[in-house]
Amino acid sequence: MIEQTNLEKTSSEQISLGETISEQTISEQTISEKTISEQTWQRISPIALVYFAINVIKNLLGNFVYFIPALIAGYSHIKENPTLWLPIFLIVLALLIIGIFLSFYFFQYRLNKEHIEIRSGVFAKKHLNLPFTRIQNIKLEQPIYYRPFNTICMVLDTAGSIKQEAKIVALDIDFAEHLKAQILTSNQNQSTIKKDTATSNSQINIAEEKILNQRSLSDLIIHGLSNNRVWIFLGGLAPFFDNIARAVGNGLTSIGINTDQLFSIADKSWWQISLYALSLTFLIFLPITLFSVFGSILSFYNYTLSKMDDKYIRRSGLLTKHEVTMKLSRLQMVIRQQDWLDILLKRINLKFEQNQSTGQNFQAGAYNSKIIVPSITEKECQALINDVYPHNNLTKIKFIAISKRYLLRYLAYMLLPCYLFISTIALYNSKWLAFTWLTIVFTLIAFLIVMRWYRWGYAMDEHYIYVRKGALGVDYLCFERFKVQQTKFKQSIFLRRHQLCKIQLILASGTVNIPYMKEKSGYQLINECLYQVEKTHRSWM
DSSP, rough: OHHHHHHHHHHHHHHHHHHHHHHHHHHHHHHHHHHHHHOOOOOTTTHHHHHHHHHHHHHHHHTHHHHHHHHHHHHHHHHHHHHHHHHHHHHHHHHHHHHHHHHHHTOEEEEEESEEEEEEOSSOOEEEEEEGGEEEEEEEETTTTTGGEEEEEEEEEEEOOOOOOOOEEEEHHHHHHHHHHHHHHHHHHHSEEEEETHHHHHHHOOOOOOEEOOOOOHHHHHHHHTTOOHHHHHHHHHHHHHHHHHHEEEHHTTTTHHHHHHHOTTOOOSHHHHHHHHHHHHHHHHHHHHHHHHHHHHTTTOOOEETTTTEEEEEOOSSSEEOOOEEEOOOOEEEEEEEEHHHHHHEEEEEEOOOOTTTTTSGGGGGSSSEEEEEEEEHHHHHHHHHTTOOTTTTTTOOEEEEHHHHHIIIIIIIIIHHHHHHHHHHTTOOHHHHHHHHHHHHHHHHHHHHEEEEEEEEEOSSSSEEEOOOOEEEEEEGGGOOOOOOEOOOOOOHHTTTEEEEEEETTEEEEEEEEEEEHHHHHHHHHHHHHHHHOOOOOO
């Protein structure tokens, strides 16, 4: 009786397993049939119409500044003759709608022998043929309006490109994942010498994705606070301060607040004036800080960094979900960044720099195209750096400072003469307030120059080059020596006289500068890098 029960259980398990295998086979067969059908030209999902419409709106807003003079000049004429301009507006709107539809209609793609081909353009036709083996980076984006339709946008980058090579704007999400796996498989087979294709494919299929780091909402709030660029924002508003102050004053007066009496300092004590100043500063900084926190949450919500084989995968985004895949061999440099507030909060922003493309520089707007880990702790940061660079000595190595003649040039030869000249003029004309502000500004700039010299340093070991720089904050750069593609040795008359030099190390991700280092050390650093490149014969990508 027991044997019969076990036999029935075994049979049931075999049937269940058979059904699972059958379902998996059917699923793979369905995708395979779809892939085969993709050898003919295919159209994208109709939801792409929304994508093209949003692009048109972005372009119009981006070029709006060029239309401002025409609008100002013709505003009165438009106001006097609305019936004349309304048909023109409707015609322009109709042309835009037709352009959006034609952009969607002429956008086609197909897969053909491990190549992806894309045709696009209404009047200027474009035909792109991109082999899978040239694709180095795959990014998946899912705007909020794509989610109900289960579609996704796929961006494909190639090595050494100055722009994004291919973008398929509305793919079925299951097919996009299958296409991504197919591209990665093709690259794996290409980079593996004399390896059986079936074996390579089976290894990729069974590889498990390991989560390396996740960011909570509190981490993102800290990131928004510590990376607040309020000074840049206020600097951009500087030309409009008078208009803003006038508008705020009129608004307060309209609700019964007498601004002249409120901000009069003649009849107020020092603590009242200080309290008003702090309150006003808080009111100015608060909305900008909240905006920065919102931007951090928008970019990094539900952040996950994971690893599968030699690939790092970053997923994040609130309204638009982003997925960036980077091969370890494509990694050019690791950057550990800390602003002054990050130092106080004991947080670090870690960047994995890939091959540089247009729009992917050190900008906040580029976060969605990079492998960035925001606001992590010292322990988490070092664990991630050790994962990509197992033999690094970033926390233990001793940095060599640049020459003190950096201070001599920028302080004694450049800043001090300017200060003495302008302050003499101010004192001669009895401009005591101007002299006071000039002295404060001079002291601040001098402090930043001294801190910049104090932070700047470099080091090298058997495998890596390390660079430290910053002023109030501090950045640490770490990269493998064989990744250097070009070196530059520079000497001005001043540097040559004191046997100093400036070194530029050019990688695929950008240029690393080391100024005011000893001439002998500069030659040694360049020779070590070039020797490593020639000795290893390893690819930089």
